[in-house]
Amino acid sequence: MKLRKFVSITGTIHCESGLRIGGTKEGIIEPGGSENTILRHPITSLPYIPGSSLKGKMRSLLETDASSGANIDNGRPCGCGTCLVCKVFGSHGMAHKEITRILVRDCVITDKSETVLRTAQEEKGVNFAEIKSENIIDRKSGIAAKGGLRTQERVPSGTEFSMNITLKLFDGDNEGQIVDFVRKGLDLIQKDYLGSSGSRGYGKIKIENLEVNDLA
Numbered sequence: 131m132k133l134r135k136f137v138s139i140t141g142t143i144h145c146e147s148g149l150r151i152g153g154t155k156e157g158i159i160e161p162g163g164s165e166n167t168i169l170r171h172p173i174t175s176l177p178y179i180p181g182s183s184l185k186g187k188m189r190s191l192l193e194t195d196a197s198s199g200a201n202i203d204n205g206r207p208c209g210c211g212t213c214l215v216c217k218v219f220g221s222h223g224m225a226h227k228e229i230t231r232i233l234v235r236d237c238v239i240t241d242k243s244e245t246v247l248r249t250a251q252e253e254k255g256v257n258f259a260e261i262k263s264e265n266i267i268d269r270k271s272g273i274a275a276k277g278g279l280r281t282q283e284r285v286p287s288g289t290e291f292s293m294n295i296t297l298k299l300f301d302g303d304n305e306g307q308i309v310d311f312v313r314k315g316l317d318l319i320q321k322d323y324l325g326s327s328g329s330r331g332y333g334k335i336k337i338e339n340l341e342v343n344d345l346a
């Protein structure tokens with residue numbers, strides 16, 4: 131199979147609500163909350179969205195979409211090797227290997243958002259994240275359960291990240307179909323959510339300035 135071209139899909143991810151992508155497992159209650167930090171770059175300490183999070187979310191949403199032809203009846207990612215999900219994201223498992231056509235880079239914070247958050251850090255002591263407190267309500271008493279208060283860090287709403295996706299297209303690939311499929315994945319995330327706690331309002335994003343260009 132011959133590689134024909136690279137196509138780039140870029141845009142700005144605008145957080146319309148707080149966004150939480152953290153290292154700890156969702157659902158673990160850690161009173162005090164210091165463990166519930168968001169993911170930060172080890173050197174700059176700036177929050178970022180790992181490419182794997184964006185890619186994984188797109189894949190799982192597209193797999194459940196009726197148009198994809200993916201088979202997830204066994205509860206695992208599709209490994210058929212022939213559907214659009216396998217074609218774009220690579221087939222899961224060893225039986226039918228398909229080349230992964232999508233590369234999703236880590237999404238770094240935009241210069242504009244970095245400036246805003248640095249100012250907030252200086253003026254308010256905000257460490258590039260807001261601390262969100264949540265109560266777990268005892269179902270019988272109707273009041274906060276013992277140890278039920280938990281705090282979570284979130285990237286504040288309004289923060290923006292640069293999105294950078296590359297598609298590798300091979301001879302015989304239907305470029306329009308593959309690009310449209312990725313655009314559909316991005317559209318589904320905007321209807322759904324990114325990161326964790328989407329059912330509680332986290333992770334609502336809007337993708338702005340979407341551009342599709344051939345890479346020279």
Ligand SMILES: [Zn+2]
Binds near residue numbers: 199201210213
């Ligand atoms: Zn498949």
